Amino acid sequence: MKSCVLMAYVPDTASVIKVAAAGNRIEEADIKWIVSPYDEYALEEAIRLKEAKGAPVTVLTYGPERAQQGLRECLARGADAAVHVKGGEGTFGDALAIAKVLAAAVRKSGPFDIIFAGIQGVGSDNALVGAMVAELLDVPHVTGVVKLEIGDGAITAHREIEGGTEVVTAPLPCVVTAQKGLNEPRYPSLKGIMAAKKVAIQAFVPADLGVDEGALAGAGATCRWKALALPPAKSGGVILKGEEDPAAAARELARLLREQAKAI
């Protein structure tokens, strides 16, 4: 058995985001990059599978040079091999283009019995790539998984749906996207970090996989980011003075909640 984890290297959720001069990208200069938190759940699940059944873990990313550091982090946590498809500048934020590259990379480095992705990538938060990769590979997928059992040739997955939990079975190979709650990701160990340094990362460009990145980014693009804007600054808030006439203050609060905030 072999597993693959699709890993997106994304801006740290704690970073202060600024819009770049071009207007349709974020300013990358002072950003710290991290393994997308949902992909940490995906990786942890793959490592647990390895611990239980000896299934080696390959981590796969499509992105610029810096994404290699994300692969090292995954190796430090216990992944066995890493594949870096270099590129992604022109296909930024285009889920289908990304999925096409990833599906080609999976074909090249596979076969895998199970492919893990995050439910969504922090930053673009699209929740598309995992399912698209599955379609392109023509295998089943289960998204938003919070509990997973892997049997012989099939999985049983619990996924959160509106107001309940859905229990799904699917044959292997398949794609599973990880939701918060699936597991508690481990910290890398210092030993893992030092060992990760020695693992050779396999590098490709999309052309090596038979993918024309220029076409995906140009005429073939399915999504273009036009403009980004920061949310409006928060206003200072209103403080109602309630010491003298609490009843009047409560009435005023109810009125504001209904008429201004439209919360009740």
Added chain:
Amino acid sequence: MPAASLDLFAIEELLSDEERMVRDTVRNWVRERVLPHIEAWAWEERFPRELVPEMAGLNLFGATLKEYGLPGLTNVAYGLVMQELERGDSGLRSFVSVQSALVMHPIMTWGSQEQKDRWIPRLAAGEAVGCFGLTEPDFGSNPGAMRTRAFRDGDGWVLGGEKAWITNGSIADVAVVWARDDDGVVRGFLVERGAPGFTAVDHKGKYSLRAAVTSQLVLADCRVPESSRLPGAAGLKCPLGCLTQARYGIAWGALGSALATFHAALDYAKTRVQFGGRPIASHQIIQERLVWMANEITKAQLMVWRLGRLKDEGKATFVQVSQAKRNSCWVARECARLAREIHGANGIVNEFPIMRHMMNIESVYTYEGTHDMHTLILGEHLTGIPAFMPPIESRE
């Protein structure tokens, strides 16, 4: 206005990818597992023993060693581990310093194969805790005058004496005890928990390092076999060599404390409003304090980084280690005070980390050679004149 990067001298670029990853891993662990509880632990005077297996899982014990499948970190990476632990609390950093530099290091350096095989894997896994007994109630800065004795007795030894201020003393499974033998030579012994005549009692009422255990060790005719003696250790230079290892880590660790108080002060100064609706950070006096802290931290970081690289090259000297330990502890102590001032009344309560760091740093300033001792070491280095013994008036 957004604050500019604090790393004005691009010290980040002096670190390798692995070193940064090591640092960030420990930083995240401290943020998630230590910071939410540390004020309570310090208040209750409790060492969080439950964290020992987690620290072992991260490979924090003996992290510079390569043997026994240990990580073999660079000295800079090890220093960054110390920095991040002490950014959380000096007590946790002290625990790791003692386990690694004062227990695993002497066993690896002077121990027999049997001693190494018995202790290193267990200490690395956190299944055993170690302590280091050099200081005595009457001899701190001058350990060479120690009274603890080791008498030859048939095929073993009898140890007699007292050790004081021993980190991890009462929770240790193995104590590295230094004692003088019949010939006046200082020797090291691995005394195990439960050895006859060996007891440990905690120092009570500490205002400092409250989240760490500090104990007195009593060796009352404590019989130990010859196999418990560190065969390679002879002379005071051995325990002093251990201290050089530990001091190196402290030089980094203390900067973690300085970073914690500095960042707390910077955040507070930008949000606390006084006079004319403006944050106190808009006052020149407050800015001067913040600049002092940032400036000294930057200088100290460059010093410990350089020291780490020299150590990796096998070129670091104990004099350099003394200088760095002395400087970092001083910087951290001053930062804690300045941060306390900036926090006003809030600086005295445990909703903010300031007083805990301020009290902790008093121990760090004192142990592993007081600030004064390092001044004298540097003074001797500069002048060639040792000034440890006070001059005695002539009796002519």
